[in-house]
Amino acid sequence: MSARERLAGWLADAALLLYFLFALFPVAWMVVLSLKPSDQLFSTYFSFTPTLDSYRTVLGDGGGVPFTRFFLNSLVVSVGAVALSLLVGLPAAYASARWRFRGSEHLMFTLLSFRFAPELTVIIPLFVLYQELGLFDTYVGMVWVLQLVTLPLVVWIMRSYFADLTPELEQAALLDGYSRTQAFLRVALPLVGPGIAAVSLLAFIFAWNNFVFPLILTSHDAQTVTVGALSFLGGDRPRYDLTAAAALVSAVPPLLLALTIQRYLVRGLSLGAVKS
Amino acid sequence: MEVRRAARPYLLVVPALLLTCGILYPFGLGLYYTLFDFSAAKPQPDMVRLHNYGTLLTEDAFWNSAWVTVLYAVGAAAVETVLGVAVALLLHRSSPLGRVLEKVLILPLMIAPVIAAIMWKLMLQPSVGVVDHLLAPLGLGGVQWTDTPAGALLSSVAVDVWVYTPFVAVLALAGLRSLPASPFEAAAVDGAGRWYTFRRLTLPMLWPYVMVGVIFRFMDSLKVFDIIYALTEGGPGDSTMVLQIRAYLEAIRFQRYSFGISYTIVLWAVVYLAATVLVRRLGRVQRKAAEAT
Numbered sequence: 001m002s003a004r005e006r007l008a009g010w011l012a013d014a015a016l017l018l019y020f021l022f023a024l025f026p027v028a029w030m031v032v033l034s035l036k037p038s039d040q041l042f043s044t045y046f047s048f049t050p051t052l053d054s055y056r057t058v059l060g061d062g063g064g065v066p067f068t069r070f071f072l073n074s075l076v077v078s079v080g081a082v083a084l085s086l087l088v089g090l091p092a093a094y095a096s097a098r099w100r101f102r103g104s105e106h107l108m109f110t111l112l113s114f115r116f117a118p119e120l121t122v123i124i125p126l127f128v129l130y131q132e133l134g135l136f137d138t139y140v141g142m143v144w145v146l147q148l149v150t151l152p153l154v155v156w157i158m159r160s161y162f163a164d165l166t167p168e169l170e171q172a173a174l175l176d177g178y179s180r181t182q183a184f185l186r187v188a189l190p191l192v193g194p195g196i197a198a199v200s201l202l203a204f205i206f207a208w209n210n211f212v213f214p215l216i217l218t219s220h221d222a223q224t225v226t227v228g229a230l231s232f233l234g235g236d237r238p239r240y241d242l243t244a245a246a247a248l249v250s251a252v253p254p255l256l257l258a259l260t261i262q263r264y265l266v267r268g269l270s271l272g273a274v275k276s
Numbered sequence: 277m278e279v280r281r282a283a284r285p286y287l288l289v290v291p292a293l294l295l296t297c298g299i300l301y302p303f304g305l306g307l308y309y310t311l312f313d314f315s316a317a318k319p320q321p322d323m324v325r326l327h328n329y330g331t332l333l334t335e336d337a338f339w340n341s342a343w344v345t346v347l348y349a350v351g352a353a354a355v356e357t358v359l360g361v362a363v364a365l366l367l368h369r370s371s372p373l374g375r376v377l378e379k380v381l382i383l384p385l386m387i388a389p390v391i392a393a394i395m396w397k398l399m400l401q402p403s404v405g406v407v408d409h410l411l412a413p414l415g416l417g418g419v420q421w422t423d424t425p426a427g428a429l430l431s432s433v434a435v436d437v438w439v440y441t442p443f444v445a446v447l448a449l450a451g452l453r454s455l456p457a458s459p460f461e462a463a464a465v466d467g468a469g470r471w472y473t474f475r476r477l478t479l480p481m482l483w484p485y486v487m488v489g490v491i492f493r494f495m496d497s498l499k500v501f502d503i504i505y506a507l508t509e510g511g512p513g514d515s516t517m518v519l520q521i522r523a524y525l526e527a528i529r530f531q532r533y534s535f536g537i538s539y540t541i542v543l544w545a546v547v548y549l550a551a552t553v554l555v556r557r558l559g560r561v562q563r564k565a566a567e568a569t
Contacts, residue, residue, distance in 0.1 A: 009369070009371060012366050012369055012371065012374075013371050013373045013374070015362075015366055016363070016366045016367070016371075016373065016374055016377055017373070017377075019359070019362075019363055019366075019441075020377045020380070022438070023380075023381075023383065023384050023438065023441075023442070024380065024383065026384075026392070026395045026396060026399060026438065027383065027384075027387070027395070029395070029398075029399060029406055030395050030398075033398060041404075042404040084295075087291070088291035088292045088294075088295055089292060091288040091289070091291065091292070092288060092289045092291070092292035092293075094288060095284070095285040095286075095288035095289050096285075096289070098285070099284070099285040101285045101286065104285070104289075107289060107292075107293065107296075110296065111292075111296060113548070113551075116495045116499075116547050116548065116551050117299075117303070117499075117544055117547070118499040118519075118520055118523075118540045118543045118544055118547065119499070119501065119520070120501070120520050120523045120524060120527070120536070120537075120539075120540045121303060121306050121537065121540040121541060121543075121544055122299055122302040122303050122306065123302075124306060124309075124523075124527045124528070124533060124536060124537050124540070125302040125303075125305040125306040125309060125537070126302045127528070128309075128533065129302065129305070144298060145298075147295060147298065148298060148299045151292065151295055151296075155292060180284070205386060208388070209386075209387075209388035209389070209390075209391075210388075211388060211389070211390040211501070211502040211505070212501055212502065215505075216524075216528060226388045226390050226391065226502075227390075229390070229391060229394060230390070230394065230506060233394065233397070240398055243394060243398060244395075244398060247391045247394050247395055250388070250391055251386070251387045251388070251391055254386045254387065254388070255383065255386050255387070257386075258382055258383075258385075258386040262379075262382065265382060265446065266446055266447065266450045269385075269443060269446065269447070270447055270488055270492070273488045274447055274450055274451070274485055274488055
C-alpha cells in the first residue's frame with residue numbers, strides 16, 4: 001500500500017468517525033443526562049455521581065406521569081396492529097404474488113400510496129368519528145389506525161418474498177393431495193418464515209414509533225410512550241433528567257428488535273423497492 | 277369449480293381490502309367535510325363548496341407554510357442524500373473501523389422521530405444545553421438555536437438529518453454491494469482513474485438506489501409533523517409552521533375542522549403529484565442504469 005493510499009484510508013476513517021460522533025452522541029448524552037442527579041443537571045457538566053433515581057421515578061410513580069402505563073399501552077396496540085396486519089396481509093400478499101387478476105396492481109398501489117398521504121387528512125375525520133363511536137382513547141381505536149401504517153408494509157414486503165418462491169413447490173404439494181389452503185399453510189408460509197419474522201418486527205417498530213395517531217386519538221387510557229415521553233417536558237418545571245430517562249426507555253424495544261433484524265432491514269425500509 | 281378458482285385471489289384480498297376502507301372512508305369523509313364550514317363553533321355546518329380552499333389560497337399563513345414546508349423538505353432531502361451516499365461510500369471501503377461502525381449505522385433510524393426531537397431539544401437548550409457548552413470555547417456560545425427563526429428551521433432540519441441519513445446510507449450501501457464487478461474490472465484494465473470510474477460507473481449504476489432514497493425522503497419531509505411538533509411547535513412566530521402543523525393547529529387546537537383538513541388536502545395533492553413525477557423519473561433512471569451495466 002502506497003503512502004497516498006494509507007493517507008486516504010486514514011482520512012476516510014476520520015470522516016466516518018466524525019459522522020458517527022454526530023449519530024451516536026445524542027443517545028450517549030441522554031444516558032449521561034438520565035444518570036445525573038437532578039440538582040447537578042447543569043452545574044458540573046462532565047463530572048457527577050451517577051444515580052438511577054430518574055429511572056426509578058420514570059418506571060415507578062413517574063412523578064405524576066403514568067409512564068409504565070403508556071409503555072404497556074404501546075406494547076398492546078403495536079402487537080395488536082401487527083397481528084391484525086399479518087392476518088389479512090399475508091393472504092393478500094400471497095394472492096397478489098401468485099395470480100395476476102383484475103385490479104391487483106391498482107390495489108397494491110393504493111396500499112402503497114398511503115405511505116405518502118399526510119396523516120392528518122385521515123386523523124381529523126377519524127377524530128370526529130371516534131368521538132361518536134366511542135373509539136376515542138381505546139385500544140381498538142388505536143389498533144385500527146396503526147394498522148393503516150403496518151398493513152401496507154406487510155403486504156408490500158411479503159409480496160416480494162412470496163414472488164421469490166417458485167410455484168413448483170406448492171404444485172408438488174397439490175399433487176401429493178394437499179388442498180390449496182394446506183399448500184399455502186404448510187408449504188409456502190413456512191418457507192417465507194424469516195420474511196414474516198422480519199416484517200413483523202419492522203411493522204412493530206413503525207407502530208411503536210408512531211406519534212400523530214396517539215397524539216390526536218388518545219388522551220390517557222390508550223396513550224402511548226411516544227406521546228407520554230413529552231409529558232415530562234410540560235408543566236411548570238420541565239424535568240430534563242426524567243425526559244432523558246423516558247426517551248431512552250421508550251427507545252429500547254425498537255432498538256433491540258432492530259439489532260435482531262438488521263440483515264432484513266433494507267428490503268423492509270424501502271417497502272421492497274430495493275432487494276437485498 | 278372454475279368459478280371458485282377465478283374468485284380465489286379476490287377472496288384472499290377481500291379482508292385487506294376491507295381494512296383499506298379504514299383509510300379510504302375517513303379520507304373521503306375528510307374531503308367531504310372541506311365542502312362545509314364545519315367547526316366547533318358551527319356544529320350544524322352549511323355547505324360552502326370550495327370556499328375553504330378559496331380562503332386558504334388567499335391567506336398569507338398558507339403561503340408561508342407552503343414555503344417553509346418546501347424549504348424544509350428540499351433541505352432535509354438534499355443533505356440526507358449527499359451525507360447518506362458519502363457515508364455509504366466510506367463504509368464500502370471497509371476498514372476495520374468501518375466494519376465496527378456499520379453495525380450501529382441504523383441506530384438513529386430506530387428511535388421514534390419525536391423522541392429524537394426531544395433528545396435534540398434537551399441538547400440545544402440555550403446556556404444549559406450541551407451544544408452550547410461545547411460550542412462556547414469556539415466562540416459560538418449563546419446561540420438561540422430554537423428561538424430564532426433561522427435557527428429553528430436549521431435545527432429541525434438537523435434533527436431530520438440525524439434521524440434519516442442512515443436510511444439513505446443503508447439503501448446506498450445495499451446498492452454498492454449489489455453492483456456487478458465486471459465493468460469495474462474492465463475499467464481497471466483500461467487504466468481508468470478513480471474519479472473517472474466513480475463518475476462514469478459507480479454513480480450511474482448506484483443512481484436508482486439513491487433515487488429510491490430521495491423519493492422516500494422528499495415525500496416524507498413534505499409531511500413532517502412529529503419532529504417540528506416536539507422541537508418548535510411551529511415557532512418562533514411562523515418560522516417552522518409547516519403545513520401539517522398548521523393543519524393541526526387549525527383543526528385540533530382552534531377546532532376549525534374543515535379548514536384544517538383543507539390544508540392537508542392541498543398537501544396531499546402536492547405530495548401525490550410530486551410522487552407521480554418522481555416515480556416516473558425513477559423508471560427512466562432504472563432503465564438507464566440497466567443499460568450502463
